Amino acid sequence: MTFYEKTIPSALLIGLFFFLFVSVTFLDKAWAPPLPPSANAYTTSAHGDITIGVKRTATELTSYSRGNCAHCHEQHASIAGVEPDPVGGAPSPYALFADPNPTSQTTNFCFNCHVTVGAVQSGGSITNYNYNVNFGGGPVAAQSIYDAFNPATGSAHNLNQISTFIQTQWPATFGTQSNPCGGCHNPHIAKKNNRTGVAYDATQAAISRPTDHEDLWGNDASERMNISAGVNTYRAPFFVGANPAVDPTLHEPDGMTRSILSVQVQGSTTPDYNTFCLDCHVNAIPPYNAINWSITGDQHGHRSGNTVNAPQVLRPPYTLDGTNGTGEDLPTNFVLSCLDCHEPHGTQGANNIYLLRTTVNGMVGAAFSSPTAFYNFCQGCHVTNGHGFPPTAGCGGLGCHIHGQIF
Ligand code: HEC
Ligand code: HEC
Ligand code: HEC
Numbered sequence: 213m214t215f216y217e218k219t220i221p222s223a224l225l226i227g228l229f230f231f232l233f234v235s236v237t238f239l240d241k242a243w244a245p246p247l248p249p250s251a252n253a254y255t256t257s258a259h260g261d262i263t264i265g266v267k268r269t270a271t272e273l274t275s276y277s278r279g280n281c282a283h284c285h286e287q288h289a290s291i292a293g294v295e296p297d298p299v300g301g302a303p304s305p306y307a308l309f310a311d312p313n314p315t316s317q318t319t320n321f322c323f324n325c326h327v328t329v330g331a332v333q334s335g336g337s338i339t340n341y342n343y344n345v346n347f348g349g350g351p352v353a354a355q356s357i358y359d360a361f362n363p364a365t366g367s368a369h370n371l372n373q374i375s376t377f378i379q380t381q382w383p384a385t386f387g388t389q390s391n392p393c394g395g396c397h398n399p400h401i402a403k404k405n406n407r408t409g410v411a412y413d414a415t416q417a418a419i420s421r422p423t424d425h426e427d428l429w430g431n432d433a434s435e436r437m438n439i440s441a442g443v444n445t446y447r448a449p450f451f452v453g454a455n456p457a458v459d460p461t462l463h464e465p466d467g468m469t470r471s472i473l474s475v476q477v478q479g480s481t482t483p484d485y486n487t488f489c490l491d492c493h494v495n496a497i498p499p500y501n502a503i504n505w506s507i508t509g510d511q512h513g514h515r516s517g518n519t520v521n522a523p524q525v526l527r528p529p530y531t532l533d534g535t536n537g538t539g540e541d542l543p544t545n546f547v548l549s550c551l552d553c554h555e556p557h558g559t560q561g562a563n564n565i566y567l568l569r570t571t572v573n574g575m576v577g578a579a580f581s582s583p584t585a586f587y588n589f590c591q592g593c594h595v596t597n598g599h600g601f602p603p604t605a606g607c608g609g610l611g612c613h614i615h616g617q618i619f
């Protein structure tokens with residue numbers, strides 16, 4: 213009797229505990245509503261990261277952990293102390309610590325931290341180099357996003373025009389107070405793919421398409437250049453220091469030694485920047501023309517660049533075996549990425565008017581003697597211009613090789 217009195221209840225109890233354990237551990241996954249995705253994504257974002265994330269220097273925020281939303285948003289318009297009083301006595305839109313969308317190239321909410329000197333982020337600055345430094349191995353020019361957008365000489369995406377463009381184009385996503393950087397990034401989910409001391413990781417995407425603002429772009433394997441190239445071929449350019457005489461050697465975007473036959477050099481780790489940039493540039497944005505990257509468009513895009521006129525002599529890796537020991541790979545129809553030639557933010561250097569990279573296919577120091585003198589830049593990939601014009605004649609003038617021309 214004693215035996216049953218004691219053991220049956222405990223057996224039931226054990227059974228009950230087991231049932232609860234199973235329910236809590238497994239079954240809730242099926243029954244419970246999904247976790248709020250933004251909170252989940254935020255904690256794995258660069259800003260929400262507890263090691264490298266947002267941390268303002270204001271003493272009132274000392275007790276707020278790194279990554280806390282309060283380093284960008286303020287519950288009561290202002291945290292007082294050293295903070296400026298709220299503009300017009302009212303909180304900034306979205307309760308941010310500064311106005312989100314001043315119509316200016318130099319004043320921007322994000323520049324309060326992404327600037328070389330005087331950032332409100334602890335440490336006083338955030339270092340961000342140009343694309344062709346991070347992913348091409350080129351020499352440092354701009355040290356911060358502010359510098360990239362404000363070159364002493366050179367060119368940059370115009371933030372005011374981007375604001376106007378995204379608000380007009382996608383009014384359901386962007387309002388009058390939307391930040392222009394938000395056209396290409398979402399500060400709540402953006403990640404860092406080139407973290408110091410950690411191998412390049414394409415899943416840690418920094419960008420979001422303006423047509424899909426709540427999602428990252430390039431983090432999924434289906435959003436990379438190898439997929440974008442389709443039946444054509446992407447071949448990642450050389451990284452500075454590559455040896456053009458051998459394959460394998462160093463390639464973008466991670467500067468690792470790889471063969472042209474590897475999936476990585478075919479673009480499996482390079483975000484599909486074409487789809488990304490074309491969200492906006494499939495449209496003409498006066499004075500700029502629409503960009504047509506399809507089979508009816510540019511030869512650097514899906515149209516074959518090998519069948520019209522005499523072939524240009526391409527440098528490696530666009531040769532038969534990827535080295536300078538063989539000739540141009542004529543049977544292959546290459547598709548380039550916009551960022552093989554352009555910077556996304558801005559570029560430094562005299563007469564560089566189209567955000568053109570100064571480190572191209574492993575070649576550093578592309579210079580522009582006039583705003584149409586692309587010769588030197590084109591030489592990063594082409595051995596000769598084939599028809600004997602001197603470098604100063606330029607390649608883009610006289611209706612020649614600009615976007616939209618087929619020869
Ligand atoms: C790096 C700065 C930054 C951090 C950190 C940040 N936000 Fe934001 N947040 C912004 C900006 C900028 C906007 C305005 C959106 C725009 O420009 O389109 C915004 C907008 C919002 C909005 C308005 C709706 C929307 O998504 O546009 C909400 C709600 C919000 N944030 C909540 C949060 C929460 C909650 C956290 C922390 C989990 C957080 N934010 C962390 C910068 C930040
Ligand atoms: C309070 C300071 C602060 C503000 C304001 C801020 N950021 Fe950041 N941001 C950071 C920090 C810190 C990091 C991580 C930096 C690092 O370790 O390189 C970061 C990282 C990023 C990254 C990740 C990519 C990378 O490789 O670094 C993007 C993209 C980014 N910021 C965009 C923005 C945009 C867009 C805004 C404005 C809407 C903004 N940030 C405003 C502090 C800030
Ligand atoms: C036209 C689109 C576009 C606009 C506008 C834009 N960015 Fe970017 N940004 C990019 C692209 C593309 C990259 C490279 C992404 C990658 O790492 O794959 C990038 C990279 C970054 C990075 C990471 C740099 C690093 O060190 O790796 C930061 C931080 C950043 N942007 C901040 C900003 C801020 C702040 C603004 C507004 C002042 C802004 N961006 C506006 C497209 C844009």
Ligand code: HEC
Binds near residue numbers: 521587
């Ligand atoms: C990042 C490397 C790269 C750069 C920089 C580059 N090109 Fe090309 N170019 C290519 C590749 C690869 C092809 C072959 C495309 C194909 O296979 O469809 C090509 C094809 C061409 C063609 C078609 C060749 C033919 O046989 O008809 C012309 C013309 C051309 N490029 C001109 C230029 C000019 C002018 C510049 C400078 C403004 C330039 N390229 C810069 C890589 C580059």
Ligand code: HEC
Binds near residue numbers: 367488489500550567
């Ligand atoms: C969110 C919309 C948007 C996206 C995405 C975008 N652009 Fe732009 N771009 C613009 C607008 C608006 C202009 C016209 C204003 C200006 O000159 O910046 C422009 C202008 C340009 C110009 C001419 C600028 C000059 O001053 O010479 C180039 C080159 C360019 N974009 C390249 C790119 C590349 C490469 C990408 C992809 C990394 C890209 N854009 C993505 C909106 C966008």
Ligand code: HEC
Binds near residue numbers: 608
């Ligand atoms: C082979 C190098 C190369 C590639 C790849 C490339 N561009 Fe360009 N881009 C140039 C050059 C050179 C110019 C300046 C001459 C001209 O206007 O075409 C330019 C100019 C532009 C302009 C200003 C156009 C105008 O009407 O003046 C825009 C916008 C632009 N590029 C966007 C893009 C986009 C988007 C992509 C990817 C789909 C891309 N580019 C790919 C080299 C390139």
